Amino acid sequence: MKKTLFDKVWDAHVVDAIEDGPQILYIDQHLIHEVTSPQAFNELENRGIPIFRPQQVTASADHNTPTQNQHLPIKDERSRKQLQQLSQNCKKNGITLYNLGHKYNGIVHVIAPELGITQPGMTIVCGDSHTSTHGAFGAIAFGIGTSQVAQVFASQCLLQTKPKSLRVTVNGTLKKGVLPKDVILYIISKLGTNSGTGYFCEYAGDVFKNMSMEGRMTVCNMSIEMGARGGMIAPDETTFDYIKNRKFAPKGKALEQKLAYWKTLATDEGAAFDKEYFFDANDIAPMITYGTNPGMGIKITETIPKINTPSFEKSLAYMNFKKGESLINQAVNYVFIGSCTNSRIEDFRIAAHFIKGKNKATNVTAWLVPGSKQVETQIIEEGLKDIFTKAGFELRQPGCSACLAMNDDKIPEGEYCMSTSNRNFEGRQGQGARTILASPLVAAATAIEGKIIDPTKYLSDVFV
Amino acid sequence: MEKFTTLLSRAIPLAIENVDTDQIIPARFLKSIQKNGFGKNVFRDWRYHKDHRINSNFILNNAAYSGKILVAGNNFGCGSSREHAAWALTDYGFKVIVSSFFADIFKENALNNGLLPVQVTPEFLKVLLDKIEETPETQLEINLVAQTITVEGTSFKEHFAINSYKKRCLINGYDDIGFLLSKKNKILAFERQKGYPIDH
Ligand code: SF4
Numbered sequence: 001m002k003k004t005l006f007d008k009v010w011d012a013h014v015v016d017a018i019e020d021g022p023q024i025l026y027i028d029q030h031l032i033h034e035v036t037s038p039q040a041f042n043e044l045e046n047r048g049i050p051i052f053r054p055q056q057v058t059a060s061a062d063h064n065t066p067t068q069n070q071h072l073p074i075k076d077e078r079s080r081k082q083l084q085q086l087s088q089n090c091k092k093n094g095i096t097l098y099n100l101g102h103k104y105n106g107i108v109h110v111i112a113p114e115l116g117i118t119q120p121g122m123t124i125v126c127g128d129s130h131t132s133t134h135g136a137f138g139a140i141a142f143g144i145g146t147s148q149v150a151q152v153f154a155s156q157c158l159l160q161t162k163p164k165s166l167r168v169t170v171n172g173t174l175k176k177g178v179l180p181k182d183v184i185l186y187i188i189s190k191l192g193t194n195s196g197t198g199y200f201c202e203y204a205g206d207v208f209k210n211m212s213m214e215g216r217m218t219v220c221n222m223s224i225e226m227g228a229r230g231g232m233i234a235p236d237e238t239t240f241d242y243i244k245n246r247k248f249a250p251k252g253k254a255l256e257q258k259l260a261y262w263k264t265l266a267t268d269e270g271a272a273f274d275k276e277y278f279f280d281a282n283d284i285a286p287m288i289t290y291g292t293n294p295g296m297g298i299k300i301t302e303t304i305p306k307i308n309t310p311s312f313e314k315s316l317a318y319m320n321f322k323k324g325e326s327l328i329n330q331a332v333n334y335v336f337i338g339s340c341t342n343s344r345i346e347d348f349r350i351a352a353h354f355i356k357g358k359n360k361a362t363n364v365t366a367w368l369v370p371g372s373k374q375v376e377t378q379i380i381e382e383g384l385k386d387i388f389t390k391a392g393f394e395l396r397q398p399g400c401s402a403c404l405a406m407n408d409d410k411i412p413e414g415e416y417c418m419s420t421s422n423r424n425f426e427g428r429q430g431q432g433a434r435t436i437l438a439s440p441l442v443a444a445a446t447a448i449e450g451k452i453i454d455p456t457k458y459l460s461d462v463f464v
Numbered sequence: 465m466e467k468f469t470t471l472l473s474r475a476i477p478l479a480i481e482n483v484d485t486d487q488i489i490p491a492r493f494l495k496s497i498q499k500n501g502f503g504k505n506v507f508r509d510w511r512y513h514k515d516h517r518i519n520s521n522f523i524l525n526n527a528a529y530s531g532k533i534l535v536a537g538n539n540f541g542c543g544s545s546r547e548h549a550a551w552a553l554t555d556y557g558f559k560v561i562v563s564s565f566f567a568d569i570f571k572e573n574a575l576n577n578g579l580l581p582v583q584v585t586p587e588f589l590k591v592l593l594d595k596i597e598e599t600p601e602t603q604l605e606i607n608l609v610a611q612t613i614t615v616e617g618t619s620f621k622e623h624f625a626i627n628s629y630k631k632r633c634l635i636n637g638y639d640d641i642g643f644l645l646s647k648k649n650k651i652l653a654f655e656r657q658k659g660y661p662i663d664h
Pocket of ligand 1: 062063107109128130339340341399400401403404421422
């Protein structure tokens with residue numbers, strides 16, 4: 001039978017099936033962080049159950065960490081306690097933790113690929129919905145709740161009903177200044193926020209074939225924003241080149257064996273999907289969102305649609321936007337480049353390339369938050385920090401930061417923030433904050449202008 | 465986990481679509497390392513103004529409505545995987561959430577906490593919302609065994625779907641950990657067969 005990439009990886013991990021119920025799925029890698037793990041550790045401890053495979057668990061502190069003065073004790077008592085709890089739990093159970101300040105610390109979805117923990121053909125879970133990021137490597141990766149974190153702790157398995165399959169194909173060549181973030185915002189704007197619910201999505205076609213690993217991660221990251229548990233891209237030479245030589249990647253003969261297997265994972269020609277969508281790369285342009293869910297997106301040059309439903313109107317009222325209006329020249333006072341969607345080195349290179357030689361608008365507060373310590377180091381070593389500092393941007397230390405505003409990085413009430421993160425929900429970046437989602441290029445351009453512009457007009461010929 | 469078979473209760477109508485987990489429980493309340501106590505902050509930013517005054521326009525603050533059932537708009541629970549959303553809803557006192565569509569992770573989290581997600585057709589959802597808004601005393605009967613939701617004393621009734629394994633778990637108050645642990649031998653055999661580098 002012809003199989004999809006998803007089928008191949010899924011079927012290789014089924015331990016057992018329950019009659020007219022879910023299957024028992026084996027989990028290769030379990031990533032944890034401070035916010036969704038403490039109750040799971042408690043649960044196991046209360047029931048006297050040991051952690052089954054601690055060596056298959058990796059922990060990082062990311063959601064609740066400060067992005068300044070990470071060497072000092074954390075001021076917020078409850079945040080400090082949560083991090084202490086994570087350290088204690090990891091220590092007690094023999095789990096590797098990349099704690100605040102560690103050279104490998106960062107957002108779980110940035111560090112696991114960076115360290116070669118994420119590999120094709122794996123099953124990966126984390127108590128975080130953006131675990132879908134790792135699907136960029138041809139892994140089945142999805143977010144789970146804390147009860148499920150406890151289940152994986154106890155058995156390295158999960159009870160799961162096999163989702164349906166969905167494929168999104170984008171063929172053609174992307175126009176200058178159109179980034180992976182625009183591709184996924186475009187797809188979600190076309191399909192809506194619940195089109196993927198119950199499905200696992202594969203991204204196929206020229207656009208993804210020609211995309212870097214960083215770009216593929218940006219795309220897979222936001223699969224959850226159309227409701228899909230995860231997204232996947234077939235592993236190829238780009239994937240293999242990225243993995244080779246990373247800390248936990250297989251080496252030598254082991255690598256050769258793995259490569260031979262990884263090459264068999266791509267979807268068989270003619271395999272059937274439950275749902276398929278096709279898009280043309282030529283129709284994609286730089287995108288922004290105007291509402292309070294990620295499906296409410298338009299090309300930056302378009303106007304806000306005129307939809308007459310209470311939910312739509314409630315959303316526009318929150319954003320203080322009007323139906324039919326263009327957002328070009330809309331003043332924006334905050335810019336955030338960061339989050340597991342866009343905080344990898346490539347994102348900062350793109351931003352730096354645009355910013356170089358220009359100055360940040362005086363009305364704008366701009367935070368650049370790398371996804372990991374390694375990205376931070378690279379930014380400094382490549383000289384990008386100098387470009388940013390000269391232009392008036394603030395480079396902070398790694399973490400989730402203003403993506404969810406659990407730490408001090410909050411956008412004030414009523415302010416607009418041009419953000420490279422993944423969610424524009426009400427209050428996501430702070431109570432009453434208004435989030436506009438966009439690519440790092442659009443964010444950088446907004447920071448320079450202090451208002452929304454179409455950056456493609458300003459790009460030199462050499463630009464991506 | 466508490467057992468669930470049937471429930472007869474009044475319901476609170478929340479006619480908003482795409483209620484995301486950041487609305488159900490905002491991130492700033494996720495700093496607790498316990499499972500309890502989240503109920504006081506459920507829908508925090510809709511229930512209270514920024515200066516902590518009660519927002520009397522929000523349905524949860526309308527004394528006319530009460531009950532252990534929340535009837536909500538399409539695509540309830542989208543967004544993050546935070547189980548705190550399910551904990552906050554149960555801690556507040558909800559036992560059932562009715563919507564025409566649920567986000568995947570939220571649905572699993574709810575089921576793992578004995579909070580029953582009942583998915584109805586958009587038409588039936590509209591009937592429910594209208595009836596409750598009109599007559600707040602309306603009672604809904606949820607029968608998990610028969611998999612039905614009924615507007616009490618009327619012929620408005622719909623069948624709902626639920627995975628039969630999960631149904632058994634809810635009716636008996638079982639959770640998945642116990643079940644998975646009972647499969648330990650199969651899991652060990654799987655690891656051995658697939659050559660996981662684990663000391664057996
Ligand atoms: S950066 Fe944002 S979306 Fe990503 S893991 Fe952190 S909080 Fe979640």
